Amino acid sequence: MNSDIQLNLAANTLLQNIRETADRQRVVIQQIDDVEVLDFGVNTAGSLSAGLSLAQLCMSGLGTVELQAADGTIDLPRVFVRTDHPLQACLLSQYAGWKIATDDFFAMGSGPMRAIAAAEDLFKEFPTSEQRTACIGVLEAGSLPTASALQAIRKGVGDVASLSIAVAPTASQAGNMQVVARSVETAMHKLHELHFPVQAVVSGCGSAPLPPVAKNDLHGIGRTNDAILYGAVVNLWVDCEDALIEQIGPDTPSNSSDAHGQLFLDLFKAANHDFYALDKALFSPAVVVFHNLNTGNSFRYGSLVPELLRHSFGLSS
Numbered sequence: 001m002n003s004d005i006q007l008n009l010a011a012n013t014l015l016q017n018i019r020e021t022a023d024r025q026r027v028v029i030q031q032i033d034d035v036e037v038l039d040f041g042v043n044t045a046g047s048l049s050a051g052l053s054l055a056q057l058c059m060s061g062l063g064t065v066e067l068q069a070a071d072g073t074i075d076l077p078r079v080f081v082r083t084d085h086p087l088q089a090c091l092l093s094q095y096a097g098w099k100i101a102t103d104d105f106f107a108m109g110s111g112p113m114r115a116i117a118a119a120e121d122l123f124k125e126f127p128t129s130e131q132r133t134a135c136i137g138v139l140e141a142g143s144l145p146t147a148s149a150l151q152a153i154r155k156g157v158g159d160v161a162s163l164s165i166a167v168a169p170t171a172s173q174a175g176n177m178q179v180v181a182r183s184v185e186t187a188m189h190k191l192h193e194l195h196f197p198v199q200a201v202v203s204g205c206g207s208a209p210l211p212p213v214a215k216n217d218l219h220g221i222g223r224t225n226d227a228i229l230y231g232a233v234v235n236l237w238v239d240c241e242d243a244l245i246e247q248i249g250p251d252t253p254s255n256s257s258d259a260h261g262q263l264f265l266d267l268f269k270a271a272n273h274d275f276y277a278l279d280k281a282l283f284s285p286a287v288v289v290f291h292n293l294n295t296g297n298s299f300r301y302g303s304l305v306p307e308l309l310r311h312s313f314g315l316s317s
Contacts, residue, residue, distance in 0.1 A: 007060040007112035012134040025050040036164040041172025051177030058138050059278035060112045060205030062168040065181050073306050079180045082205035085225025090185040105149035128150035135160040142169040170220030183208045183232040190284035194248045206234035211313045221267025224317040229254040230305040233286035239249040245290045252288045257281035
């Protein structure tokens with residue numbers, strides 16, 4: 001792992017561009033309790049451009065996110081992500097691993113602020129040394145953070161020169177896209193859960209269909225997760241032994257779970273809206289392809305389920 005990468009400083013470069021183009025992206029910036037809060041879709045319309053910016057901000061600017069034409073599987077554009085720093089961009093930044101919970105607010109926090117807080121076990125395994133000149137986070141939430149939520153974040157990150165928080169609901173253009181842009185991240189997280197040496201993943205790219213924006217956040221959670229579980233294809237370039245890939249490969253895609261083949265919304269409701277009650281094996285892309293730089297061999301696992309996607313997205317066949 002390249003420990004010289006400063007996640008928050010890298011994200012701050014992207015954030016400056018967002019500030020300069022906020023009006024065009026339909027992003028509203030305000031100060032709440034001395035925190036810069038960027039509204040990507042709570043009280044503003046947001047946009048496709050805002051979604052691309054938000055997704056890249058989640059990755060600390062260490063990944064590229066773009067929209068591509070439909071591939072014929074389903075008539076929707078695909079969100080394509082690529083990174084040459086998958087550990088830092090995906091696990092140490094993009095992964096929503098910080099629960100922000102107070103009496104009047106709840107959200108899962110992602111972005112490089114997690115590396116400054118370093119409260120998760122992940123940062124004991126992969127320690128970082130972040131400068132504190134800027135601290136940038138992303139919240140998936142249907143409302144702007146309350147004073148208690150901002151206080152909880154400030155307590156978690158400690159003394160930082162500036163704190164910026166971007167917020168978008170799942171049921172918004174930007175929020176919808178930033179979740180679907182997690183195809184590579186879900187693969188990396190699944191590999192980590194399987195005890196694969198994620199440092200051996202040199203590069204990654206992935207794509208998933210962009211669903212229609214849902215009528216509310218609950219349905220948005222269902223559609224965006226289905227997009228990954230049943231429509232995402234991820235390619236990973238790794239440097240390891242073939243035997244290691246063959247050992248964990250079948251357990252990597254979402255069809256390794258007994259819950260595979262069911263709408264995520266139905267599973268989520270049955271679990272009383274508790275992500276932690278769901279089968280962890282389900283949270284992964286539909287298809288994962290490994291390219292071994294050490295041997296030149298490639299391995300493909302998983303399968304797409306376009307019929308289920310059409311049902312989830314409310315599309316006629």
